[in-house]
Amino acid sequence: MKETLTGSWRVLGIAWKVDWRKTVTAIVLMMAGAVAAPLLAAFLGLMTNAVVDGRSGDAAWYGVTVAVLAIVTLSFGNFAHVAYFELAELAELDFVEDLMRLSNGSEGIEHHERSDYADMLTVLGPESRRFPNALQALFSTFGLILAVIFTAVLLARLNPLLLLLPVAAVPPLLAGRRAEKINDQARTDTAESTRIALNLFRLASSARYAGELRVFQMSGELRRRHAELWAATSRGLWRAGNKAALVRAGGQMVFGLAYMGAMILVIREAITGHHRVGDVVLVISLATQVNRQVAAAVSLLSDLQRMAGTLRRMDTVRELVAVSAALPVDRTPEERLTRGIELEGVDFSYPGTDTQVLSDVSLTLPAGATVAIVGENGAGKSTLVKLLCGLYRPSQGRILVDGTDLRRLPADQWRQRIAAGFQDFVRYELTAGRTVGLGDLPHLDDAPAVTAALGKAHADDVIAQLESGLDTQLGTSYTEGAELSGGQWQKLALGRALMRETPLLLVLDEPTSALDPEAEHHLFERYAAQARQVRETTGAITLFVSHRFSTVRMADLIVVVKDGRVVETGDHQTLIQGGGLYAELFELQALAYK
Secondary structure, X not given: OHHHHHHHHHHHHHHHHHOHHHHHHHHHHHHHHHHHHHHHHHHHHHHHHHHHHOOHHHHHHHHHHHHHHHHHHHHHXXXXXXXXXXXXXXXXXXXXXXXXXXXXXXXXXXXXXOHHHHHHHHHHHHHHHHHHHHHHHHHHHHHXXXXXXXXXXXXXXXXHHHHHHHHOOHHHHHHHHHHHHHHHHHHHHOHHHHHHHHHHHHHHHOHHHHHHHHHOOOHHHHHHHHHHHHHHHHHHHHHHHHHHHHHHHHHHHHHHHHHHHHHHHHHHHXXXXXXXXXXXXXXXXXXXXXXXXXXXXXXXXXXXXXXXXXXXXXXXXXXXXXXXXXXXXXXXXXXXXXXXXXEEEEEEEOOOOOOEEEEEEEEEEEOOOEEEEEOOOOOOHHHHHHHHOOOOOOOEEEEEEOOEEHHHOOHHHHHHOEEEEOOOOOOOOOEHHHHHHHHHHHHOOOHHHHHHHHHHOOOHHHHHOOOOHHHOEEOOOOOOOEOOOHHHHHHHHHHHHOOOOOOOEEEEEOOOOOOOHHHHHHHHHHHHHHHHHHHHHHOOEEXXXXXXXXXXXXXXXXXXXEOOEEEEEEOHXXXXXXXXXXXXXXXXXXXXXX
């Protein structure tokens, strides 16, 4: 119950923050509509007694009052709906933006590797759309509390024993709370199978994978697995739904027995002359309202519990993405690197696992150097790159930037001094110019800067083939959007990576995988020239990962990674003469071109 109350208070806080005027308006209207119902029953009883006594004038006035209260009861809730529906849309937007900030605005990205985080997002996505239900439940609860108080006072005036009728509402409330916990646990238990089924649906319905799915005739297999997963999810939710329904039915049965007892009590007293006909009408009306109040309370409690569970999950996500500050964040990046970047005894394991991806990595990347990282797939190259970008934090050891621990530099300031092109680049469906300009937001619409970056990336030919040049809309989400090949998208991503002119670290993680070897070689020759220019300005380190050794040999320093460890360092000639892993890999690749 504490979680439900806390969640309700937070929902009210969100509504108040969004628009306090609409919040007050909705609450007042809902309370007025709710209180009008028991008052209507009271005046209906008075009108009945007036009719029986032959007091036509009083009966007429009571009748008018009943009509007015009936209008209030029926209409004020609809007027409140107008206010809280708009509030709900704004509250949902606020919730989704908060989730986006937590997911992709956090300092690190380790949480994206966690299955429990993925399960949380699977549940939170649909639940974010329940704000209309939650706000209606919250505002209705305020009215319901007043209605219950008025109803109790009216019942107590007739017979104190009738106060047991509202008390009999407690079992249904407790049963409803228990039922919602059952459903909430079922949603958590089925989150993984739901998430996988949704992924299979996206895979089967995406144009990007359509060709391969047809060639390998995987359509039937995907549908089969999708059906199995949804069947498993449905079974879990169905069993929980049935169990919850039985629990609710048990609570309602308790109230049903109390309702019958109240009717028998009042009718018996009316027969013996202790109450008048109007009192019987009043109790019948109030008992009917209590029944509705109980049903409403169970439903409202369920909605409030569900939203409280959603906010609890949101808090869990907030905890998962939080990065604890082991050191004070009190330094700023220097304008120029003089010593370089050092890694001292760095270990790294993904959250929730004991397997080390990197182990005892000690390495110095000199200022101004062009550094290549090589190794077999899964050796830990990309993880090492992401550690240098501050996207992950070492499990052990430290990373020093000109002698300053990277953890003492504000993450946003460090990333402003990084330019990066990753192998899993994003295909931003914007205009071609903005797709590149995103690499340096202050120059998003700076056509000369974008053109210069495209030239450095050797991507001028992509723009030349587009009908409207930099202003061409990209992506199939738009009717007139231009679709590009994988290599063309990658060239634009490379241009985006080269937008910043004075980085301290330029990272290129398999940035040319969609290009042929000759195009990659020419591109890296231009990168090398760019690196020399940046080196003279900021002492920047150019770091790239590539499987093509014809490109790697141009680096000043080559770092060879195997099974999460640095096994060799040196320039091309030194490593060839050493006859180690690098020489072996170089020879194997050279044979492929003979």
